[in-house]
Amino acid sequence: MVERLRYxxxxxxxxxxxxxxxxxTHQLRIHCQQLGHPxxxxxxxGGLLLPGTEQAPRLMxxxxxxxxxxPVSGxxxxxxxxxxx
Incomplete structure (x- = not known):
């Protein structure tokens, strides 16, 4: 499920x-990339670049x-x- 928070x-x-x-593993990353929005x-x-910079500071x-x-206490x-x- 996807909900847009800010644009x-x-x-x-x-x-x-x-x-x-x-x-x-990587479910969200793969689906976003396949939609053309890594x-x-x-x-x-393929989502390395932040517009106007060389690279995003970390995985966003x-x-x-x-x-x-x-698992023990319930x-x-x-x-x-x-x-x-």
Missing amino acids: QDSVPVTRVQLTPETGR ILGCDLY LHASELHFVH ERIDAISPSGF
């Missing part, structure tokens, strides 16, 4: 919220929420971490 006409970059369907800073799937992919059940764990971009 600026002056910069050809859009911030989106992606919700993976599975935990497959994730900035991704050296594997961030897990803002992680929810799971603790307690639901909710970890929230806002992105820095």
Whole structure:
């Protein structure tokens, strides 16, 4: 699932919220690249360049929420971490 969070006409970059369907490695990076919108800073799937710079400062992919059940206690764990971009 994709939700557009921010878009600026002056910069050809859009911030989106992606919700993976599975935990497959590189799932979000591959799907974005196949749609013609690779994730900035991704050296594997072609999203290296930030307009006006040589390279994005890092992979611009961030897990803002992680929810799971603790394997021993059975307690639901909710970890929230806002992105820095």
